[in-house]
Amino acid sequence: MELNQDQKIAYDKAAFLCSRSEHCSSEIQEKLKVWGLPAEDSEPVIEKLIAEKYLDDERFARAYAKDKFRFNHWGKQKIAFMLRSKNIPSEITGLALEEIEDEGYLEVLRRLMTDKEKSIKAKDQYDKRNKLMRFAMGRGFESSQIYAVLKELGI
Structure with a gap:
């Protein structure tokens, strides 16, 4: 899977962003759109980020649930709602909420x-x-x- 010049630039920016903090694929998809990368060009970038472990929705959901509970004192319903708004599948949301004792x-x-x-x-x-x-x-x-x-x- 070879990326063109625009995709490489977007990939580098997204990889830098993901290396600094956890992000889900829908957030990165939105960033790519803001950066001017067409939707058909953004799919290979997302796939490469996932393949190279920069993006992982399950890892993001677990970290998000733990942080929102620990620091913001949110309940499970609000955390689940916010994960759904970020297009995280319900199976992954369920796993993330199980992390809360x-x-x-x-x-x-x-x-x-x-x-x-x-x-x-x-x-x-x-x-x-x-x-x-x-x-x-x-x-x-x-x-x-x-x-x-x-x-x-x-x-």
């Missing part, structure tokens, strides 16, 4: 809700519960786990 997951949710409870101004217990629910759901946590933590907190 359940005990650590609940502990993060517990800590987030405890901290948020201190800053909520609510007129009654029902209002406080609703605000905490909306907050946790906005972060992408599952309602069953939110209910369990609310029950634990006595709200």
Whole structure:
């Protein structure tokens, strides 16, 4: 698979980008389009990046899920939604979400809700519960786990 001059330039730029941080194939596809490479010319570039291990959607999904959980404190639903928006297949998304341990997951949710409870101004217990629910759901946590933590907190 021989690349033409434009493809080589795009490949070098994409390889440099991928060597600095994890990217998925759809992000690189978008970059190639922005750089002016036609769609039919970008396929060989993507294939070569995958063949030379610069691009790996599974590796990207695992790193993305771990980072978004650890640093942004996102729940599994929000992480899955964002991976879907990056055209990551559902099988790979499932594998990436398995990386998040359940005990650590609940502990993060517990800590987030405890901290948020201190800053909520609510007129009654029902209002406080609703605000905490909306907050946790906005972060992408599952309602069953939110209910369990609310029950634990006595709200």
